Amino acid sequence: MWRESHQSKADNAQLVGLAVSQQVPLLNGQTPTKRICVIGAGAAGLAVLKAISQTSYFKTGSWHIIAYEARSKVGGVWFPAQPVDDPPLTPLYDSLTTNLPHPVMGYTEYLFPPSTPLFPAAATVQTYLESYASHFNLLPLIRFDTSAINATWSTSHWKITISTDETLEFDHLVVANGHYRLPRVPDIPGLEHWMTTRKAFHSAWYRKPLQVDFGLKVLVVGAGPSGRDIATEMRTHARTVIHSVTGGVSQGDEHFKIRGKPLHFYDDGRVLFEGDVIEEDVDHCILATGFQLDFPFFDDDVIKTGEVPPHPPLAPDLYNSRYHVFPLAKYLFPLQRHYPASSVAFMALLFRVAPFPVAEAQARAIIQAFADPSSLDIEREGEVVLSRSQKLASEGASTPLQLSKAWFRFNEAEQWDYRDELFAYAAESGDCPSIKVRDWEKEMYAAKDLLRETWVDLERKGESRKWVDGVGENGVQEWVDVMYRLVRHARGEERAKCE
Numbered sequence: 131m132w133r134e135s136h137q138s139k140a141d142n143a144q145l146v147g148l149a150v151s152q153q154v155p156l157l158n159g160q161t162p163t164k165r166i167c168v169i170g171a172g173a174a175g176l177a178v179l180k181a182i183s184q185t186s187y188f189k190t191g192s193w194h195i196i197a198y199e200a201r202s203k204v205g206g207v208w209f210p211a212q213p214v215d216d217p218p219l220t221p222l223y224d225s226l227t228t229n230l231p232h233p234v235m236g237y238t239e240y241l242f243p244p245s246t247p248l249f250p251a252a253a254t255v256q257t258y259l260e261s262y263a264s265h266f267n268l269l270p271l272i273r274f275d276t277s278a279i280n281a282t283w284s285t286s287h288w289k290i291t292i293s294t295d296e297t298l299e300f301d302h303l304v305v306a307n308g309h310y311r312l313p314r315v316p317d318i319p320g321l322e323h324w325m326t327t328r329k330a331f332h333s334a335w336y337r338k339p340l341q342v343d344f345g346l347k348v349l350v351v352g353a354g355p356s357g358r359d360i361a362t363e364m365r366t367h368a369r370t371v372i373h374s375v376t377g378g379v380s381q382g383d384e385h386f387k388i389r390g391k392p393l394h395f396y397d398d399g400r401v402l403f404e405g406d407v408i409e410e411d412v413d414h415c416i417l418a419t420g421f422q423l424d425f426p427f428f429d430d431d432v433i434k435t436g437e438v439p440p441h442p443p444l445a446p447d448l449y450n451s452r453y454h455v456f457p458l459a460k461y462l463f464p465l466q467r468h469y470p471a472s473s474v475a476f477m478a479l480l481f482r483v484a485p486f487p488v489a490e491a492q493a494r495a496i497i498q499a500f501a502d503p504s505s506l507d508i509e510r511e512g513e514v515v516l517s518r519s520q521k522l523a524s525e526g527a528s529t530p531l532q533l534s535k536a537w538f539r540f541n542e543a544e545q546w547d548y549r550d551e552l553f554a555y556a557a558e559s560g561d562c563p564s565i566k567v568r569d570w571e572k573e574m575y576a577a578k579d580l581l582r583e584t585w586v587d588l589e590r591k592g593e594s595r596k597w598v599d600g601v602g603e604n605g606v607q608e609w610v611d612v613m614y615r616l617v618r619h620a621r622g623e624e625r626a627k628c629e
Contacts, residue, residue, distance in 0.1 A: 162194040164500065167290050167300040169278045169427065171199035171268075172206020173259060174478035174489040175306035177237065180266045181493035186561070187501065197306075198292055200277040204263045207310045208256040213335040221310055221334040221356070221421075225363055226252040229355045230484060231581055233609040234574050237262065237486045238565075241609075244602035247594060248585050248613070278307075278427040283469040290427075302500050303474040305425065310334075312424040314452070315417060316351075320395030330395070330415035336360060339367035345413025349374060349401060351392060352418030360418055361386075372401075372409055380407050422452040423479070431468065437530050442516050451530070454537035455479060459511035460552065461538070462492055463499060471511075472503035480538045483545040484575060487567075491549040494556035505558060546572055570610045577617050584620040 166182065168175050175197050187193035201219065203209050211219040227249045228235055232242045240262050246254060263269055277293040281303060288300045313332035315325070324330035333356050348368040350361040353375040361373040365386055376391040380403070390404030399411045425433060433448045438456045446467040449456050455476055458464055463471040475496045478489050499506050519533065527533040540548065546567045557564035574581065588594040597616065601608045 162192060164193045164302060165300045166193060166195040166302045166304065167288065168195065168197035168304040168306055170206060170306040170308060171197045171204045171272045172306060172308050173486050176204060176259060176263055176268060177489035178304050178306065178477065178493040178496055179268045179271050181497060183266065183268065183271065185497060195271055197272045198276045198278050199272050199274050202274050203260065204272065205256045205259045206308050208252055208259060213337060217311055217313055218334045222252055223336050224338045225359065228255065229582060230578050231574060231613055233606060233613065234484050234571055235486060237490055239490065240265065241602060241606055245598050245600060248598060249582055281427045282429065282432060304477060304496060305474065306477040309423050309479065310421050312422040314420045314422050316419055318392055318395060323397055324395050324415060330417060333360060333416055333418040336416055339364055346370065347411055347413045349412050349415040350418060351415060354418060354420065357418030360416055374403065380405055423450055423455060425450060438534065441519065444512055444515065451534040453534035456537065457515040459506060460495055462495060463506060465508065465512055465515065470503060471508060472499040472506055480540055483540050488545065488549060491552040494562050495552040498556045498559050501559060542576060574613045580620050581613060581616055584616050
């Protein structure tokens with residue numbers, strides 16, 4: 131393994147950013163000892179802005195932070211936009227609601243407003259993020275309509291070129307640009323022809339069923355949340371909906387069918403699926419097949435795009451496999467030999483987790499690593515990475531592709547342990563309490579599908595508002611009580627008190 135280099139006070143003094151006073155609000159006219167750049171002002175970017183802005187480093191003026199946000203508002207993927215760009219600015223479709231109850235999904239330090247539907251619409255989440263940014267006075271720390279064009283390490287600092295043709299210097303960089311922008315299109319024989327003839331398109335362009343003439347027979351590929359949502363929504367519009375799920379057993383009727391993975395798209399409208407099942411006369415295909423990790427502002431000297439080399443030992447470079455970034459200490463800090471691991475952090479790359487609380491925990495760990503680079507035990511972190519590779523391989527991820535797909539996919543226990551571990555690491559400074567995940571968060575996350583199914587049924591019956599009216603006015607415990615009541619109600623363990 132390798133040891134991390136450290137900057138001297140002389141280095142810090144020399145690296146005062148170009149036009150810092152124009153880019154980062156200065157406190158007391160003080161020259162910063164650390165200048166921090168955040169790329170993106172979505173949920174993760176806001177979490178780190180908020181955490182750093184509350185530190186003594188920031189309040190005394192020794193740390194300065196600015197976020198560059200390409201769009202006109204905070205929110206990232208939750209900020210809607212019509213699908214006119216290629217790729218679209220966001221894949222947000224009109225009917226999207228959260229797939230986690232908001233007390234579990236939201237920031238632990240900032241609740242959704244009282245009476246918010248338990249599984250709120252995307253517009254409600256966007257309003258929540260705007261309120262969060264305003265409440266914690268984060269907007270002065272964000273430069274909107276400004277993109278990071280290039281970021282490179284130069285001896286002892288990051289040089290960031292932004293869309294105004296300015297090049298600025300920073301000691302630290304937080305990458306929070308999101309991972310729902312660059313569509314992933316599977317390599318399936320015949321699919322490219324369907325794409326060029328507009329018989330198939332990625333779900334990033336989907337907004338609602340009536341936006342295009344979808345014909346009579348629609349195929350939706352993908353078993354993730356968007357695939358399930360779109361397949362369900364299309365049932366109200368198309369005569370026949372085929373939902374393709376890898377490993378799925380063929381079943382259904384003439385209106386809704388489950389099929390396995392598509393193996394071949396034929397020019398005449400036929401599609402071959404796993405199990406030698408063929409569907410004929412398919413009019414349109416919507417590919418809810420996910421997104422690729424993309425960092426367009428980095429060149430190969432920062433992160434290489436491609437398959438991760440076999441290991442052990444760890445290669446000297448950082449890799450973007452398009453499914454994962456490897457290797458990262460604490461799923462945040464790059465283990466490579468070209469720049470200090472503590473000089474940059476990659477946020478919010480995990481999935482199947484409660485996203486906003488994970489971002490809060492990561493923000494605290496970032497502060498600790500930026501403040502005390504020696505707190506990152508590089509050798510031990512490398513051993514942890516290799517141990518995870520061995521564990522995933524033993525569980526069936528035997529090829530580089532399988533390993534990359536599994537790397538950021540946490541099970542429930544892993545995400546809780548991860549949050550606890552990040553807070554324990556942050557608490558080593560003595561400035562951050564060692565916060566533990568609460569039991570109700572774990573239990574309600576485990577019950578998320580039951581809760582959502584029950585909530586949708588209550589909305590259909592017009593009864594959902596009764597369950598949440600006024601809830602939250604006296605704190606989070608009221609939300610906890612409602613969720614436990616809903617679980618008991620769904621299981622038939624009590625009659626709904628509001629019927």
